[in-house]
Amino acid sequence: MSRSPSPRPGGWSSPGLNTPYDTGGRTSPYPNGGSQNVTWASAQARSAEVKGYSGFQPRNQGFFSKHFRRISTSLPFSAEKEKTDRGRYQSNRVVQILNRVWRTILRRQRSFGLLLVIILSIVIFYVTPLHRAYRRSSFLGGGNKFVVILAANQGGGVMEWKGPREWAIERDSVKNKKKYTRKWGYELEIVDMSTKKRYAHEWRESWEKVDTIRNAMRKYPHAEWFWWLDTNTFIMEPTYSLQSHIFNHLKDITYRDINHYNPLNISHPPADEYLDPETRSAVGDGKSNSINLIIPQDCGGFNLGSFFVRRSVWTDRLLDIWWDPVGYEQKHMEWEHKEQDALEYMYTNQPWIRSHVAFINQRKVNSFPPGACGDGKDANIHYQEKDRDFLVNMAGCEWGRDCWAEMYNYRQLSNRLNRNPWEKFKDGISDTIKRRKESKKKDEKNKDKKGKQ
Secondary structure (H helix, E strand, O other), X not given: OOOOOOOOOOOOOOOOOOOHHHHOOOOOOOHHHOOOOOOHHHHXXXXXXXXXXXXXXXXXXXXXXXXHHHHHHHOOOOHHHHHHHHHHOOOOHHHHHXXXXXXXXXXXXXXXXXXXXHHXXXXXXXXXXXXXXXXXXXXXXXXXXXXEEEEEOXXXXXXXXXXXXXXXXXXXXXXXXXXXXXXXXOEEEEEEOOXXXXXXXXXXXXXXXXXXXXXXXXXXXXXXXXXXXXXXXXXXXXXXXXXXXXXXXXXXXXXXXXXXXXXXXXXXXXOOOOOOHHHHOOOOOOOHHHOOEEEEEEOOEEOOOEEEEEOOHHXXXXXXXXXXXXXXXXXXXOOOOOHHHHHHHHHHHOHHHHHHEEEEOHHXXXXXXXXXXOOOOOOOOEOOHHHOOOEEEOOOOOOOOOHHHHHHHHHHHHHHHXXXXXXXXXXXXXXXXXXXXXXXXXXXXXXXXXXXX
């Protein structure tokens, strides 16, 4: 038998299922089976009442009960999985924190997660070399279309050796150009301007700009614009790209008619009847894509310390004539400023050159410090800090001025002007502390003077 014998006479009983006849012939003391002998109808009615409810409803519907129930519903669905994960990452708090953050982002703050992804993408773009690759690519930034040619070894020619100051100037100038070209994806060609004996009877020193530009065009066949810079130049605003500063609006910032600023008093335009209308026009064809040479002018005329040349058939012809030994043989004793005077002579006497030359304001690409071209008060030539001029050229500093002092001062000024917000904050605190110390010293001196009186 599967069940043990009942200690009660009559065997085991089931309330509601047993009949009054299962009592072994004894009559129940309660009528209709009594309260302990439940009938089948009453049990079925109670079961129907329980099934009528949609779910379990606690009696206490207070404030804390509702919130406890909300907290319980936000817990993980699978308790076994939570225990497994807790055991796996219990020793690694970093992973736990990251998991909590990630769950919070996914569940409740999707917009915050999207913003966080955007910020991380921007940080990765600028910390890694991705921004340089972007700026350098021809179909995005277009940086590979520009080549910066920097003259080096200036002052170390035939008659003079470079001293410590000349080496320091060259070091700062090269570092400045490397930082700028690396930022915007440009090519940098550092040229050794040591003398080369081009002809048996003459050292053609400082005439090598033309030959150097031609060699750079061969070396960088995909480049379009070539920017020549002398050693005594310093880029003051590295945040200005050549595209945004000049070439995106070339037509608006250049002028073709030299009468706009004509320190050489060149007659323009040419009036010869045999010339074509474009050559006889004061502005050529007036289109920016026909500009192949961009030159600034100072108080003495053309300045080739900072100028731009574009790759074109016209440029090849110009460089051939500019470097022609026949012209050099005839005029090199008269041309004090070498290739600069030669270009001015060609512009004056050969009309075909004018229609492809554009002039740019001096301060756009070649600002002068005080002492160059007068007393330093010409707003069209000299550097203006309030306008954040792009580049400074310490032209002529070797004639009575201190080249190294000027280079150092402008380098410090550039660093101060281009500070990031954190550096400005630190400098502001240090300046405040210095002012307080100075004011205390002045107060102490005033007290001492009053005490002596």
